[in-house]
Amino acid sequence: MYTCILNITMRRIFTLILTVLSLQTFAQIANVGIGTNTPHNTALLELSSSKLGFLPPRLTDVQRDSIQNPALGLTIFNTSDSTFQFWNGTCWIRSFMEDCNDCLFNMFLSDTAGTIDRTLTDSVDFNITVNSLNGSQNNIGIFTIHNLPVGVSVSISNPIIYGGTGTANIQIVADIFATAGTYPIAIQAICGSTVKVLLYELTIDPCYYVPVTQNQNIYDLQAANNLPGVGTPICVVMDVLAGAQITSNNPANAAYTSGGLDPQSHVGIRNYGSFVARGGNGGAGGNLQTFGMPGQNGGDAINMTCRHTYLNNTNGYVLGGGGGGGSVGLSYSVSVPVVGNLGFGIGAGGGGGAALGVGGNPTTTIQYWQAGQNGGAGPNALGGNGGVINTPIPFSISVANITLTPNVAGGNGGNFGVNGTSGNLSVNINISVSIPLVGTVNVVNTSVPNPPLANFPAGGTAGWAIRRNGFPLQGIPSGYYQTSFIKGNVN
Amino acid sequence: MKKFIYIIFALALTPFVYSQATLNGNMSFNGKNFRITTVYTESETAYEIKAMHEGQEYITKFIPNPALKQIKILSQTPSGNLEHSYSMNEVTVEENLSTEGLMARKTEETKTIAGVTCTKILAQTKNGNQAEIWYYDNGFPIDKYKDIYKSDIAVQALSALGLNGIPMEVQLTNAEGYSLMSISTREFSKTADSSFLK
Numbered sequence: 001m002y003t004c005i006l007n008i009t010m011r012r013i014f015t016l017i018l019t020v021l022s023l024q025t026f027a028q029i030a031n032v033g034i035g036t037n038t039p040h041n042t043a044l045l046e047l048s049s050s051k052l053g054f055l056p057p058r059l060t061d062v063q064r065d066s067i068q069n070p071a072l073g074l075t076i077f078n079t080s081d082s083t084f085q086f087w088n089g090t091c092w093i094r095s096f097m098e099d100c101n102d103c104l105f106n107m108f109l110s111d112t113a114g115t116i117d118r119t120l121t122d123s124v125d126f127n128i129t130v131n132s133l134n135g136s137q138n139n140i141g142i143f144t145i146h147n148l149p150v151g152v153s154v155s156i157s158n159p160i161i162y163g164g165t166g167t168a169n170i171q172i173v174a175d176i177f178a179t180a181g182t183y184p185i186a187i188q189a190i191c192g193s194t195v196k197v198l199l200y201e202l203t204i205d206p207c208y209y210v211p212v213t214q215n216q217n218i219y220d221l222q223a224a225n226n227l228p229g230v231g232t233p234i235c236v237v238m239d240v241l242a243g244a245q246i247t248s249n250n251p252a253n254a255a256y257t258s259g260g261l262d263p264q265s266h267v268g269i270r271n272y273g274s275f276v277a278r279g280g281n282g283g284a285g286g287n288l289q290t291f292g293m294p295g296q297n298g299g300d301a302i303n304m305t306c307r308h309t310y311l312n313n314t315n316g317y318v319l320g321g322g323g324g325g326g327s328v329g330l331s332y333s334v335s336v337p338v339v340g341n342l343g344f345g346i347g348a349g350g351g352g353g354a355a356l357g358v359g360g361n362p363t364t365t366i367q368y369w370q371a372g373q374n375g376g377a378g379p380n381a382l383g384g385n386g387g388v389i390n391t392p393i394p395f396s397i398s399v400a401n402i403t404l405t406p407n408v409a410g411g412n413g414g415n416f417g418v419n420g421t422s423g424n425l426s427v428n429i430n431i432s433v434s435i436p437l438v439g440t441v442n443v444v445n446t447s448v449p450n451p452p453l454a455n456f457p458a459g460g461t462a463g464w465a466i467r468r469n470g471f472p473l474q475g476i477p478s479g480y481y482q483t484s485f486i487k488g489n490v491n
Numbered sequence: 492m493k494k495f496i497y498i499i500f501a502l503a504l505t506p507f508v509y510s511q512a513t514l515n516g517n518m519s520f521n522g523k524n525f526r527i528t529t530v531y532t533e534s535e536t537a538y539e540i541k542a543m544h545e546g547q548e549y550i551t552k553f554i555p556n557p558a559l560k561q562i563k564i565l566s567q568t569p570s571g572n573l574e575h576s577y578s579m580n581e582v583t584v585e586e587n588l589s590t591e592g593l594m595a596r597k598t599e600e601t602k603t604i605a606g607v608t609c610t611k612i613l614a615q616t617k618n619g620n621q622a623e624i625w626y627y628d629n630g631f632p633i634d635k636y637k638d639i640y641k642s643d644i645a646v647q648a649l650s651a652l653g654l655n656g657i658p659m660e661v662q663l664t665n666a667e668g669y670s671l672m673s674i675s676t677r678e679f680s681k682t683a684d685s686s687f688l689k
Contacts, residue, residue: 336573
C-alpha cells in the first residue's frame with residue numbers, strides 16, 4: 001500500500017519536471033501548440049481542439065476586484081455577468097466594450113403585451129426599466145418603433161433616462177375609431193453604440209359598428225340596433241352618413257340617445273349628417289290671467305347615457321332645439337254706458353323654436369289672437385316669430401265707439417341653441433259714446449295692463465346640442481356653441 | 492159759475508198739455524240706424540234709441556238736465572242696466588256736426604208728418620252742412636235745450652229763429668251731400684209718459 005502511494009507521488013514529480021523542461025525547450029523555439037504541432041507562427045500559444053474549449057479563470061466581481069495590480073491585458077471570465085473581461089490598465093472592460101466609459105446596461109419591461117378594449121379603457125401603459133451595469137452614467141434614450149393604425153398614439157413619460165438608470169412609462173392610447181387588431185411595438189433603449197430592443201404586443205379589441213344611412217326620428221341607438229344593454233358594457237362606432245338626418249318630433253325627446261346601453265359603454269359618433277333637435281312650441285293662449293303662457297323648452301340633439309366620443313365632419317350638424325317664444329294675453333272687462341260690460345281677450349302666440357316648433361295657438365277662444373309662426377325645418381331652420389297685433393281695432397256697439405290700440409307681440413321662437421324670448425303686450429282702450437244730437441263723451445281712455453307689466457311669460461330654454469348627463473365626452477370641449485355646425489350647449 | 496171756472500182752468504192748462512208728445516221714428520246716425528222714441532212733456536224731453544248688435548238689443552235713454560247742464564244716460568244692456576251722468580263740460584261736438592255759424596230760414600212750405608202739419612226750415616252751418624228740418628209747432632220750449640243739444644241742428648235752428656215746437660223730421664248732409672244724420676217720425680202721439688223722463 002505504501003509503495004503504491006509512493007509510486008504515484010514519484011510519477012507526478014517526474015511529470016512536473018518533464019513539463020518544466022519541455023516549457024524551457026518550447027521557450028527556446030518561440031511558440032507552443034496544444035492540440036497542434038504547428039502553432040501559428042504569429043501566436044505564442046495556439047490551442048486547437050474539435051472537442052474541448054479554452055477555459056480562462058472564472059472569477060466573480062468580488063474575486064476579480066481582489067486582484068492586486070492586475071497586469072495589463074489580464075483576462076478573466078466574469079461569472080457575475082458572464083462576460084469576458086480584461087484589464088486595460090484602467091478598468092476591467094467587457095470584451096464587447098470600447099472603453100471604460102462605454103454603456104453597459106440591462107433593460108426590462110413590466111409587461112410585454114396589453115389590450116385596449118375602448119369600452120372600459122382607451123389605453124394601456126407599462127414601464128421600461130434600465131440599469132447601468134458598469135457604473136457608466138451615460139444617458140439612455142427610449143424609443144418605440146411601430147406601424148400602428150390611425151387613432152393610436154404612443155407616449156413616453158421620460159424618453160431620456162439620465163444617468164443610465166431609471167424607469168420610463170410608456171402609454172398607448174387608442175381612440176374608438178382606430179382599426180382593431182394586434183400590433184407589435186419595438187421598445188428601444190439606446191446608449192452610445194449600445195442598442196437594446198424588446199417587443200411589446202398591443203391588441204385593440206373591435207367595437208360594434210352601426211351605420212345610419214337614412215333619416216331617423218328619436219333614434220335610440222341601443223334599441224334600434226338590439227345592442228347589449230345594462231350589464232354588458234360595449235363600444236359602438238356609429239357613422240351618420242351624409243344626408244341622413246336624426247330628428248325628433250317631440251321636444252321632450254332628444255333626436256338621439258344611446259338609450260339602454262350599459263352606462264360603462266362607449267359610443268363613437270362620426271357625423272357626416274345631422275342631429276336636428278325639435279324646437280319648443282310657442283306659448284299658447286288660454287291663461288289670460290297670467291298674461292300668457294311660457295314657451296316650451298327646446299329639445300336636445302344628443303342625449304348621452306354613457307361615454308361618447310364625437311367626431312364632427314364637414315357638413316355634420318348638431319343643433320339643439322330653439323326654445324319656443326312665450327305667449328302674451330290679456331282679458332279685460334269694463335262697464336261702460338250704452339254697452340254694459342265690455343270684455344275682450346287679446347293675445348299673441350309665441351313663435352316655435354327651430355326646428356319645427358309650433359307657433360302658439362289659443363286653447364280657448366280668444367277674441368283677438370295672432371298665432372305665432374312655426375319654426376322652420378332642417379339644419380338651416382330659423383325660429384318662428386311670435387304673433388303680432390299692432391293694428392288698431394275699432395268697433396262700435398250702438399252709439400258706443402270702441403277702439404283698441406294693441407301693441408301685442410308674442411315672444412319669438414329661438415333659433416337653434418337659442419332661448420325663446422318673452423313677448424310684450426299693452427292695449428290702449430278708448431271708448432266714447434256719440435250721444436246723438438248732443439256730442440261725444442269719452443268714457444274710457446286707459447292702457448292695460450295698468451301698471452304696465454315688465455315681465456311676460458318667458459320663452460322656453462333652448463335644448464342642448466349635446467347633453468352629457470355627467471358622462472365623459474371626448475372630441476368637443478364643454479361650452480356653448482354657435483358655430484356653423486354646432487349650435488347649443490355642450491355639457 | 493163752476494163750469495166757467497173749469498173752462499178757465501182748462502184754458503190755462505192748454506199750452507202745457509198741448510206740448511206733450513211722444514214720437515216714434517227712425518234715426519240714422521254715424522252710419523247706423525236706430526229706432527228712436529222721443530218724449531216731450533210740457534217743458535222736458537228725453538229720447539231713447541234702440542240698436543241691435545250681434546243679435547242682442549241695446550236700449551239707451553238720454554235725459555238732458557238743462558238746469559244742471561248734465562245729461563244722464565240710462566243703458567239697458569245684455570249685461571244689465573247702467574246709469575251714468577256727464578257734465579256738458581265733458582261733451583265735445585265733433586267738427587263735422589258743429590252748428591257754428593248757423594244760418595236758418597223758416598219757409599212757408601208745410602207737409603203732414605204722422606198726422607200733424609209741419610213747417611220746413613232750412614239751415615246751413617259754417618262747415619257747409621245743410622239741413623232740412625220739419626217741425627211741428629206744439630209750443631214746446633225747445634230753446635231751453637240749446638245748450639245741451641249742441642249738435643242738433645234742428646234745436647239750434649228753432650232756437651235761433653225763436654220758435655217753439657218739436658222737430659219731426661231732420662235731414663242733415665255735409666257739403667258733399669252725404670247724409671250725416673236723419674230723423675223721421677212714423678208715429679206721433681199728443682200724450683207723454685212722464686216716467687219716461689226718469
